[in-house]
Amino acid sequence: MNNFTVFGMRMMSERERNGSHIAEELAQATSPNNGRIYKKGEIIYQPGDADDRVYYIKQGKIKLAYLDESGRKLTLAILGDGEIFGEMVLVGERRREHLAQVLQDAVLLPIEREKFLDLIARKPWLALEIIALFGKRARDIEKKLEDLVFKDIPTRLSRQLLRLIHEHGEETQEGIQIGFKITHKELADLIGSARENTTSALNRLAREGILDKKRYRIIIKDEGKLKEKSGTS
Amino acid sequence: MNNFTVFGMRMMSERERNGSHIAEELAQATSPNNGRIYKKGEIIYQPGDADDRVYYIKQGKIKLAYLDESGRKLTLAILGDGEIFGEMVLVGERRREHLAQVLQDAVLLPIEREKFLDLIARKPWLALEIIALFGKRARDIEKKLEDLVFKDIPTRLSRQLLRLIHEHGEETQEGIQIGFKITHKELADLIGSARENTTSALNRLAREGILDKKRYRIIIKDEGKLKEKSGTS
Numbered sequence: 455m456n457n458f459t460v461f462g463m464r465m466m467s468e469r470e471r472n473g474s475h476i477a478e479e480l481a482q483a484t485s486p487n488n489g490r491i492y493k494k495g496e497i498i499y500q501p502g503d504a505d506d507r508v509y510y511i512k513q514g515k516i517k518l519a520y521l522d523e524s525g526r527k528l529t530l531a532i533l534g535d536g537e538i539f540g541e542m543v544l545v546g547e548r549r550r551e552h553l554a555q556v557l558q559d560a561v562l563l564p565i566e567r568e569k570f571l572d573l574i575a576r577k578p579w580l581a582l583e584i585i586a587l588f589g590k591r592a593r594d595i596e597k598k599l600e601d602l603v604f605k606d607i608p609t610r611l612s613r614q615l616l617r618l619i620h621e622h623g624e625e626t627q628e629g630i631q632i633g634f635k636i637t638h639k640e641l642a643d644l645i646g647s648a649r650e651n652t653t654s655a656l657n658r659l660a661r662e663g664i665l666d667k668k669r670y671r672i673i674i675k676d677e678g679k680l681k682e683k684s685g686t687s
Numbered sequence: 688m689n690n691f692t693v694f695g696m697r698m699m700s701e702r703e704r705n706g707s708h709i710a711e712e713l714a715q716a717t718s719p720n721n722g723r724i725y726k727k728g729e730i731i732y733q734p735g736d737a738d739d740r741v742y743y744i745k746q747g748k749i750k751l752a753y754l755d756e757s758g759r760k761l762t763l764a765i766l767g768d769g770e771i772f773g774e775m776v777l778v779g780e781r782r783r784e785h786l787a788q789v790l791q792d793a794v795l796l797p798i799e800r801e802k803f804l805d806l807i808a809r810k811p812w813l814a815l816e817i818i819a820l821f822g823k824r825a826r827d828i829e830k831k832l833e834d835l836v837f838k839d840i841p842t843r844l845s846r847q848l849l850r851l852i853h854e855h856g857e858e859t860q861e862g863i864q865i866g867f868k869i870t871h872k873e874l875a876d877l878i879g880s881a882r883e884n885t886t887s888a889l890n891r892l893a894r895e896g897i898l899d900k901k902r903y904r905i906i907i908k909d910e911g912k913l914k915e916k917s918g919t920s
Binding site: 528530542544546551571574575576578585586588590592593595596603604646 | 753779825833
């Protein structure tokens with residue numbers, strides 16, 4: 455998926471003139487050895503941490519979540535290759551409000567806030583890409599909010615599964631597999647539901663032949679039927 | 688409230704060098720007679736509309752809401768002087784997904800998408816302000832999402848009232864008044880609750896002397912107690 459074509463040809467050609475791409479641009483802004491490997495489960499930052507860096511995901515999957523005081527969790531986003539997180543430091547966040555945790559082994563490029571702002575000030579096309587990124591992030595969160603207010607748990611689960619295969623899907627012989635291991639609890643955190651209800655809804659979809667699940671892997675076998683369930687067919 | 692100081696002195700001085708401010712910049716980008724008066728209740732756009740403009744609120748209050756097919760409504764934001772909306776056209780939205788409606792008589796400056804993008808490409812500081820705006824919008828929506836998942840209706844109402852007086856409050860002798868008329872239904876749409884439950888929660892706060900309500904006006908008489916109710920004191 456490429457966020458960066460949304461501005462159409464004008465920005466594309468400007469980027470071509472610049473002879474650069476957001477990934478290269480950010481890689482150049484960091485020292486070459488700065489890319490670090492993060493292992494599955496590792497916490498990059500958690501609520502309250504002081505950290506003024508923006509992270510570019512060179513490779514891997516990262517989970518961003520809200521944690522309330524009692525430890526309940528709401529997963530806001532799962533991000534993959536080429537995406538950016540921690541960008542709230544650009545708009546004045548001094549301490550982290552979220553948890554950022556590795557869902558699948560990752561290589562991240564951290565970039566200091568000041569460096570990032572300098573870069574944006576020098577490269578307007580980069581600013582537009584960041585705006586596109588924020589816009590997409592805002593729209594994703596809005597969709598989640600609408601789902602929470604207006605949809606029941608089975609519908610929310612179906613919509614979430616569709617988003618996961620859309621953004622992180624891998625073709626297999628049996629169907630489209632979500633490209634990383636995911637537990638029922640993690641799915642529940644994504645749709646703002648209890649683990650038990652999520653498991654029941656998943657089991658129902660499995661019984662209807664819509665999906666297959668084994669060893670933390672979920673394969674969507676019938677995307678058409680899943681769309682029906684989600685009310686978007 | 689000023690979103691534009693978040694980047695600190697560097698951007699401030701750059702803006703001073705430019706001798707300009709976001710409002711003037713946008714006013715210049717539109718023809719001077721382009722500012723139009725919109726009356727309370729007027730619909731600026733609704734879901735499905737084709738409209739490629741970004742709107743700058745010179746004055747007034749605008750409500751942005753999601754409408755589902757059955758007509759249920761979730762209010763995403765109430766915006767005031769100096770704020771921007773409709774910015775999703777910058778990230779490729781071709782048809783409106785939301786309702787934008789006048790909550791209090793407004794003067795709006797509409798700016799075509801292409802004009803806006805040109806402006807951003809020429810003025811990096813403007814791009815940073817737009818990023819700040821998107822960031823704030825994303826954070827507001829996230830807070831709403833967290834409230835919906837983790838908080839009950841009385842708590843959500845208290846938190847919403849605090850935001851309203853923070854962003855749209857006017858000092859009066861009796862306390863801080865929300866700066867526009869608002870119905871119980873509109874409050875309910877803001878917190879994702881039924882009108883009846885919102886009215887009960889409001890009545891409880893009135894009985895406890897925390898607020899006063901008459902003729903669509905709400906005055907917060909005891910902000911400290913309201914903060915206790917919201918769990919943020």
